[in-house]
Amino acid sequence: YLISLSFQQRIEIHKLREGENLILGFSIGGGIDQDPTQNPFSEDKTDKGIYVTRVTAGGPAEVAGLQVGDKIMQVNGWDMTMVTHDQARKRLTKRNEEVVRLLVTRQSLQKAVQQSMMS
């Protein structure tokens, strides 16, 4: 049977320069001004945090190890659990930063090992 665990991870993304913009290669959803019940990734439907909704293939985020469904807790030390959607976007797309260090929470389902139960 499956157990649900959540563990935190630190991910460092190096932004990619495309023309004038620095892109990270993922999309975010959520925020305190959004409707938390429509978030497909959150376990608790009142959670208004920022979640990763898409990761572009081959982009900097995927390379760094970010996955769809991760909840972003901090960006470069800034708290992201109680911010609006626009504030979150701004914190991720600061022009003078080339590297962003994210603290994310990921839920994963792990199979319980049969042997550990039997022993």
Next chain:
Amino acid sequence: MSAAMDTESTYSGYSHYSGHSKKAHRQGRDRHKSPRSKDGSRSEKSVTIQTPPAEPLLGNDASRAEEGQDDNWGETTTAITGTSEHSISQEDIARISKDLEDSVGLDCKRYLGLTVAAVLGLLVFLTPIAFILLPQILWRDDLEPCGTVCEGLFISVAFKLLILLIGTWALFFRQPKADLPRVFVFRALLLVLIFLFVFSYWLFYGVRILDSKDTNYQGIVQYAVSLVDALLFIHYLAIVLLELRQLQPMFTVKVVRSTDGESRYYSLGPLSIQRAALVVLENYYRDFTVYNPALLTASKSRAAKHMAGLKVYNVDGPGNNASGQSRAMIAAAARRRDSSHNELYYEEADHERRVRKRRARLVVAVEEAFTHIKRLQAEEQQKAPGEMMDPREAAQAIFPSMARALQKYLRTTRQQQYRSMESILQHLSFCITNNMTPKAFLERYLNPGPTLQYDRDRWFSKQWTLVSEEAVTSGLQDGVVFVLKCLDFSLVVNVKKIPFIKLSEEFIDPKSHKFVLRLQSETSV
């Protein structure tokens, strides 16, 4: 005679009569009719009952006396009543006897009440005038001369009496619309009150004024004025007790007809049971569809078939266990796998289809017939004097083209007894005169209408009996049940009190209506 009414006659009177014997003793019956049923168009509910003759729909009017040309004779009869032409069933006997009894008894009771009230009213009206005139007549010379104030009082007495007269006429002088079993309590109370009142005034007048020959004429006139004032107040009391108190609805009654379950709800104020029954009956004639015994034969035959198939044989020896037997029969009937529900379903679907088909044919036929008639305008009337017809002739001209479809439809919906050719022609000419469309003409035949719409002969319900466990003059209470019986069916009335309503208020500021968007946007970074 009560035995005749008590026994169950399993033979229902109407559709099973043979047209033959019916017509023969219809002429005989006319002699027994009480004269009251002919005069007055108001429906007095105690009027005698006439057995409705089954007239043929398309039969020639002139052939009424001859039996041979009755088209529908073969179809509408099922049982032969007796061997002689002049056979009368038990129900007929009951009716005739009720006829004769009632026509004598009720007259007395009703007219007695009316005469008492009329005499009292006249007395009361003349009293003030008598008070004023008697001193003038008896001791004119001793009286003080009547000054201005006194003469002013004459005018006031005159006008107040006039107002009282008009008010009494408006309130009380109405044709009695019903005859109730018990005396109307409030009216009796008022009559007693008025009588006591006037009596005490006369007493005082007699002792203090007539005996002592009081010479103060102004005082006497003022006494008469006070009497008239008090009478006006009694009139006000009468309005409140008799009319106003009942207006506010306090009870809801549910009326269910026992034969087919048709039900209606009415709102009533605090009335006595007999007056509530009166209101229910007045609304019955307008709201309930007419009672048609022909529609009940299907369920009766089904019911007969249920129990008919089983017989109980007592194998274990003598012993008359009647209740055990009937219970065994019921259990066996329930267990038996009969397919009568199937029959009912298919029969009803069939009937529905047939009715719809006939109805479609009827509508088309009537529409076609109506296109043949055109109304002539005033100018055209002088120009084409050739073939002008009045509505009746126009109706007779187009009737044959729709007659067959109409008759078939009426037969299918079992209304044919209620519609005679004469009434259809009358209705047709009425519709033509008033520029009605075919649909308006047909509205009367496509829906079974209320009882009032039909000829009084077909009502099946003119004499009513109120059956109640409580006294009929007691007021309505929550949960009271009473039954209004007539010979063929009964109306069961159930009274419920309107609940006490607690209404509270909530104020909403119109500026407080604010909304917010619920989004889930996705931004790529």
